[in-house]
Amino acid sequence: MQQTKxxxxxxxxxxxxxxxxxxxALGIAVGLVxxxxxxxxxxxxxxxxxxxxxxxxxxxxxxxxxxxRGIDELAQRAHYIAWYWGGSVxxxxxxxxxxxxxxxxxxxxxxxxxxxLSRLYGEPGGEFLGGVxxxxxxxxxxxxxxxxxxxxxxx
Amino acid sequence: xxxxLRVLRAERAWSQADLADHLGVSRQTINAIEVGKxxxxxxxxxxxARLFAMSIEQIFQDEDxxxxxx
Numbered sequence: 001m002q003q004t005k006x007x008x009x010x011x012x013x014x015x016x017x018x019x020x021x022x023x024x025a026l027g028i029a030v031g032l033v034x035x036x037x038x039x040x041x042x043x044x045x046x047x048x049x050x051x052x053x054x055x056x057x058x059x060x061x062x063x064x065x066x067x068x069r070g071i072d073e074l075a076q077r078a079h080y081i082a083w084y085w086g087g088s089v090x091x092x093x094x095x096x097x098x099x100x101x102x103x104x105x106x107x108x109x110x111x112x113x114x115x116x117l118s119r120l121y122g123e124p125g126g127e128f129l130g131g132v133x134x135x136x137x138x139x140x141x142x143x144x145x146x147x148x149x150x151x152x153x154x155x
Numbered sequence: 156x157x158x159x160l161r162v163l164r165a166e167r168a169w170s171q172a173d174l175a176d177h178l179g180v181s182r183q184t185i186n187a188i189e190v191g192k193x194x195x196x197x198x199x200x201x202x203x204a205r206l207f208a209m210s211i212e213q214i215f216q217d218e219d220x221x222x223x224x225x
Binding site: 072077153 | 180187195
């Protein structure tokens with residue numbers, strides 16, 4: 001009988017887990033910062049905030065690359081499929097909202113529907129930001145839903 | 156696609172996790188291949204064939220061909 005031992009985690013996997021934990025911790029930390037202080041800091045030192053956000057974006061992309069290298073082909077395929085179908089369906093639903101909005105606004109309470117985004121509307125470009133958040137939500141929900149279904153069906 | 160992975164693994168008394176470790180993939184991937192829910196990539200199929208010292212065709216069989224042979 002031939003026995004095997006579990007292989008130690010590879011370097012990309014260690015980078016992946018470390019990066020994911022760091023991103024999660026950063027997200028929690030930003031959420032705990034006082035919103036008014038954050039808004040004041042962004043007004044007083046915009047370039048520091050923009051630079052910090054760019055660094056965070058680059059870090060998130062690097063962690064994503066390490067994550068994709070660290071998982072196996074079935075897990076990678078689940079992400080590809082979920083991004084294509086989940087993302088496409090999410091975008092198509094947004095397109096439906098865009099086209100059908102005048103009619104929808106006659107039959108649904110538009111203010112209630114957009115209430116979670118309306119707090120952005122006081123900001124400069126707030127309505128655009130509301131659209132950005134709605135797009136991210138639609139893509140992420142579509143992606144996540146598709147990923148869960150694919151993964152449960154395959155494993 | 157049909158395959159003999161479960162049989163080959165059983166002959167060696169390997170668990171799915173053992174085989175996964177040999178191939179550098181997850182246990183879920185081995186399970187999905189064994190039950191025919193996932194067809195491996197060509198590089199992984201070659202890796203499996205090398206591990207069992209067989210050709211890919213000896214391990215994996217196209218279902219249409221298998222049905223025609225029956």
